[in-house]
Amino acid sequence: xxxxxxxxxxxxxxxxxxxxxxxxxxxxxxxxxxxxxxxxxxxxxxxxxxxxxxxxxxxxxxxxxxxxxxxxxxxxxxxxxxxxxxxxxxxxxxxxxxxxxxxxxxxxxxxxxxxxxxxxxxxxxxxxxxxxxxxxxxxxxxxxxxxxxxxxxxxxxxxxxxxxxxxxxxxxxxxxxxxxxxxxxxxxxxxxxxxxxxxxxxxxxxxxxxxxx
Amino acid sequence: xxxxxxxxxxxxxxxxxxxxxxxxxxxxxxxxxxxxxxxxxxxxxxxxxxxxxxxxxxxxxxxxxxxxxxxxxxxxxxxxxxxxxxxxxxxxxxxxxxxxxxxxxxxxxxxxxxxxxxxxxxxxxxxxxxxxxxxxxxxxxxxxxxxxxxxxxxxxxxxxxxxxxxxxxxxxxxxxxxxxxxxxxxxxxxxxxxxxxxxxxxxxxxxxxxxxxxxxxxxxxxxxxxxxxxxxxxxxxxxxxxxxxxxxxxxxxxxxxxxxxxxxxxxxxxxxxxxxxxxxxxxxxxxxxxxxxxxxxxxxxxxxxxxxxxxxxxxxxxxxxxxxxxxxxxxxxxxxxxxxxxxxxxxxxxxxxxxxxxxxxxxxxxxxxxxxxxxxxxxxxxxxxxxxxxxxxxxxxxxxxxxxxxxxxxxxxxxxxxxxxxxxxxxxxxxxxxxxxxxxxxxxxxxxxxxxxxxxxxxxxxxxxxxxxxxxxxxxxxxxxxxxxxxxxxxxxxxxxxxxxxxxxxxxxxxxxxxxxxxxxxxxxx
Numbered sequence: 001x002x003x004x005x006x007x008x009x010x011x012x013x014x015x016x017x018x019x020x021x022x023x024x025x026x027x028x029x030x031x032x033x034x035x036x037x038x039x040x041x042x043x044x045x046x047x048x049x050x051x052x053x054x055x056x057x058x059x060x061x062x063x064x065x066x067x068x069x070x071x072x073x074x075x076x077x078x079x080x081x082x083x084x085x086x087x088x089x090x091x092x093x094x095x096x097x098x099x100x101x102x103x104x105x106x107x108x109x110x111x112x113x114x115x116x117x118x119x120x121x122x123x124x125x126x127x128x129x130x131x132x133x134x135x136x137x138x139x140x141x142x143x144x145x146x147x148x149x150x151x152x153x154x155x156x157x158x159x160x161x162x163x164x165x166x167x168x169x170x171x172x173x174x175x176x177x178x179x180x181x182x183x184x185x186x187x188x189x190x191x192x193x194x195x196x197x198x199x200x201x202x203x204x205x206x207x208x209x210x211x212x213x
Numbered sequence: 214x215x216x217x218x219x220x221x222x223x224x225x226x227x228x229x230x231x232x233x234x235x236x237x238x239x240x241x242x243x244x245x246x247x248x249x250x251x252x253x254x255x256x257x258x259x260x261x262x263x264x265x266x267x268x269x270x271x272x273x274x275x276x277x278x279x280x281x282x283x284x285x286x287x288x289x290x291x292x293x294x295x296x297x298x299x300x301x302x303x304x305x306x307x308x309x310x311x312x313x314x315x316x317x318x319x320x321x322x323x324x325x326x327x328x329x330x331x332x333x334x335x336x337x338x339x340x341x342x343x344x345x346x347x348x349x350x351x352x353x354x355x356x357x358x359x360x361x362x363x364x365x366x367x368x369x370x371x372x373x374x375x376x377x378x379x380x381x382x383x384x385x386x387x388x389x390x391x392x393x394x395x396x397x398x399x400x401x402x403x404x405x406x407x408x409x410x411x412x413x414x415x416x417x418x419x420x421x422x423x424x425x426x427x428x429x430x431x432x433x434x435x436x437x438x439x440x441x442x443x444x445x446x447x448x449x450x451x452x453x454x455x456x457x458x459x460x461x462x463x464x465x466x467x468x469x470x471x472x473x474x475x476x477x478x479x480x481x482x483x484x485x486x487x488x489x490x491x492x493x494x495x496x497x498x499x500x501x502x503x504x505x506x507x508x509x510x511x512x513x514x515x516x517x518x519x520x521x522x523x524x525x526x527x528x529x530x531x532x533x534x535x536x537x538x539x540x541x542x543x544x545x546x547x548x549x550x551x552x553x554x555x556x557x558x559x560x561x562x563x564x565x566x567x568x569x570x571x572x573x574x575x576x577x578x579x580x581x582x583x584x585x586x587x588x589x590x591x592x593x594x595x596x597x598x599x600x601x602x603x604x605x606x607x608x609x610x611x612x613x614x615x616x617x618x619x620x621x622x623x624x625x626x627x628x629x630x631x632x633x634x635x636x637x638x639x640x641x642x643x644x645x646x647x648x649x650x651x652x653x654x655x656x657x658x659x660x661x662x663x664x665x666x667x668x669x670x671x672x673x674x675x676x677x678x679x680x681x682x683x684x685x686x687x688x689x690x691x692x693x694x695x696x697x698x699x700x701x702x703x704x705x706x707x708x709x710x711x712x713x714x715x716x717x718x719x720x721x722x723x724x725x726x727x728x729x730x731x732x733x734x735x736x737x738x739x
Contacts, residue, residue: 010216018226033696035696041676155693163704167710174714174715175718
């Protein structure tokens with residue numbers, strides 16, 4: 001039996017889509033600044049990139065606050081339990097139309113592989129991009145004044161770290177977009193993130209099943 | 214509660230964006246208006262020199278004019294005699310060399326090379342009378358040429374090869390009664406023609422600057438503020454601010470754009486941040502030699518060819534000499550894009566007699582100091598003049614040839630066309646050794662560009678430099694510049710990663726579709 005459950009709260013959805021728009025826009029303008037292609041023109045690309053960067057920073061502050069106060073951060077604490085089962089599912093089970101090895105519930109929305117990936121996203125990729133991005137913005141020139149300990153001799157290391165962060169985020173984005181289609185139906189995950197509601201298997205029934213097994 | 218947080222988030226995002234957009238609105242427009250007003254005011258001289266009796270008497274010699282000037286300006290001769298314009302040398306500290314006296318007397322260039330042995334001709338641009346190749350009395354105040362700088366009739370001119378004497382046909386009374394604050398024409402008669410012709414040396418100072426339009430120079434444009442040289446080259450007690458690093462070495466007594474415009478004149482703060490490392494001139498002088506061509510290359514080694522025993526010349530399509538028997542071959546260019554260098558305000562110079570150890574690369578006659586890490590250094594635009602000039606391969610020193618003489622047989626190259634004789638005579642005058650052998654060596658000279666400032670619409674755009682290939686700063690590689698630089702390793706690995714992931718996603722998706730149809734068939738079959 002399935003039940004329509006409210007999985008993604010309003011702020012969570014707002015945060016998710018805002019972050020999606022900003023990161024895609026930052027990547028698009030960022031790779032123009034990097035010299036990969038020309039679209040807006042260097043000057044405009046830099047101006048837009050900076051505005052979007054400030055917006056993302058504000059959003060991140062709110063998101064951290066929300067995760068801490070609601071305790072939702074626990075969703076991302078990585079676990080290695082069932083990782084193999086999940087990997088088996090993506091590599092084999094999915095083709096045989098096998099059931100998902102882990103059940104999605106409101107208290108545990110993420111499967112073990114998602115937990116590890118999102119944990120890495122939140123403690124490695126996003127901090128790498130954000131911190132290098134802030135240094136990029138603060139960096140003036142060597143031996144400039146004001147904040148003495150922020151004086152770095154060259155933009156090179158900062159810029160290359162920022163590029164690495166951006167490449168990893170784009171890689172994440174591609175995989176993320178694809179895995180959206182691996183829900184119960186092709187669009188069920190997308191619909192859940194848009195409306196907040198998702199058809200989930202009855203939790204009591206699950207528990208009963210697990211007990212029987 | 215959730216809705217409140219959501220709405221709050223949106224509101225704060227909007228505020229941040231608005232703040233980011235609106236806070237860059239202060240800028241120098243009011244300052245610019247003030248400056249325009251200040252320099253549009255016409256200069257009114259405090260006295261009328263035509264009323265003075267002493268200037269009405271008939272002058273037979275230019276020295277008599279000087280005496281008349283000094284009878285009122287009775288301490289000015291002391292000021293003049295301290296100036297570089299008079300002494301042609303000054304004491305400067307040069308890194309690695311200490312305090313030296315440097316100037317036209319002992320520095321060498323890669324145009325007509327140097328003054329020694331050629332004083333009589335070179336004196337056309339000395340503010341004195343009576344210079345000969347035997348020497349000059351730098352202590353006689355009567356020899357000061359006041360009129361070359363202060364004539365306001367625009368008629369005063371020095372005669373060629375007369376040691377600095379004026380053209381004998383001039384009306385010295387009329388000129389003396391019309392003296393005043395120096396105009397562009399006073400400075401220009403020498404500074405626009407350095408190197409023996411219009412715009413030979415500087416590239417940004419030439420006859421078009423006598424009466425330029427705003428398109429040529431935004432400050433001096435006669436259709437604009439019509440500024441004079443001395444408006445920026447502020448002068449106190451005949452000490453003129455501003456210097457040229459063809460001869461200067463030290464970072465003092467300079468004129469900066471920032472003196473009037475401040476270091477944060479732009480509307481956009483991102484541009485103001487650039488002023489820490491990029492000189493104003495870099496963006497605001499996008500091209501030089503806008504009207505007449507300037508000399509870019511001088512090959513002395515071809516000099517001396519004669520047709521039927523006589524010297525000859527050849528010209529390019531713009532009417533510039535491409536060959537002169539007395540000087541060699543030249544390349545001229547118009548609307549030239551500058552080269553860019555780091556510069557901290559100090560320079561070192563090749564001085565007469567300096568031994569050149571490495572003869573495989575061009576000798577830089579005035580090296581500009583600076584690099585990215587140097588807190589005082591900024592990127593400046595430079596005209597680089599290259600030459601192939603006479604060199605003593607045994608003593609490994611540049612040759613100072615004797616070029617000018619009024620008669621044959623004294624060794625002057627311009628009369629006798631013999632390199633060995635010219636070198637022997639010139640080196641003897643300069644008190645330098647000469648091995649008897651003449652070869653040639655490549656040299657470079659840096660001429661920082663400060664004039665021909667373009668209108669702001671024509672200044673450089675971001676992507677003139679921030680571009681991956683062939684940007685204006687492509688040769689300055691000692692720093693990381695966004696848009697130009699990247700780690701090839703990171704970019705290549707990143708590309709491979711993205712392609713692998715795309716490939717994996719497509720294969721996975723394809724297999725899912727394939728198996729899904731299979732299962733459906735099985736199901737429908739069952």
